[in-house]
Amino acid sequence: MTKCLLFFLSLCLLAFVAFSSTSPCQNARNSNRQVFDTLGRGINPRSNYHIASSLGGVLSGHVYLGHIPNSGASCPDGVFKYNSDGQKGTPLRFIEHSCRGQPPRIYENQDINIQFVGSRNCDNFVNWKVGEYNATLEASLFGTRGGTIGRADSSWFKIVRAERGYHLLNCPGPFVCPNCALNQCRVVWVVVLDGRRRLALATRQTPSQGLRFPLSVYFVRA
Secondary structure (H helix, E strand, O other), rough: HHHHHHHHHHHHHHHHHHHHOOHHHHHHHHHHOOOEOOOOOOOOOOOOOEEEOOOHHHHHOOEEEEOOOOOOOOOOEEEEOOOOOOOOOEEEEEOOOOOOOOOOOOOOOOOOEEEEOOOOHHHOEEEEEEEEEOOOOOOOEOOOOOOOOOOOOOEEEEEOOOOOOOOEEEOOOOOOOOOHHHHHEEEEEEEEEEEEEEEEEOOOOOHHHHHEEEEEEEEEEE
């Protein structure tokens, strides 16, 4: 009788723990802070958007998919930013990790992958991926080679509010660290290499490195 009672109490304890704990995905929803586009509409993972710098002036410009010089790739394989607002960037989608509500929305602090769309015959060159660290540049440049949407080999991101618009953060992701705090993420920067502005992970700015800055963005429905 005592063993049966102890077994029953153990089951109750397990059930309590299961129902009282929440996933990072649920925590993002509970924060009730959707990510919005420039028209005040919640970001929909089924829709396409442009990412544009919210800084203005010489720091403005849309994000686009372009060829990395001397990479030898048959398709565009780098994540770049135009130098002004004159040109539209490449449309993209934000793909949530196991958090598909109704209506579908993207929330702040939610683990997401970022994927360019509309690249014909180049499906293997569309997912944002953080590259190897470049010691000379003191940064890790973004490319689009490798990585599987929703898998551990992807690069994972979060969106958080900034003074002007939002910041994009690169984070360990739900497979490596499902409950990581934001201080374990890194803000996406823009660095200049060979006269072109590229998205990267960087930590500081020195005169010898030229223009580089943390990127603040807003989202335009494509």
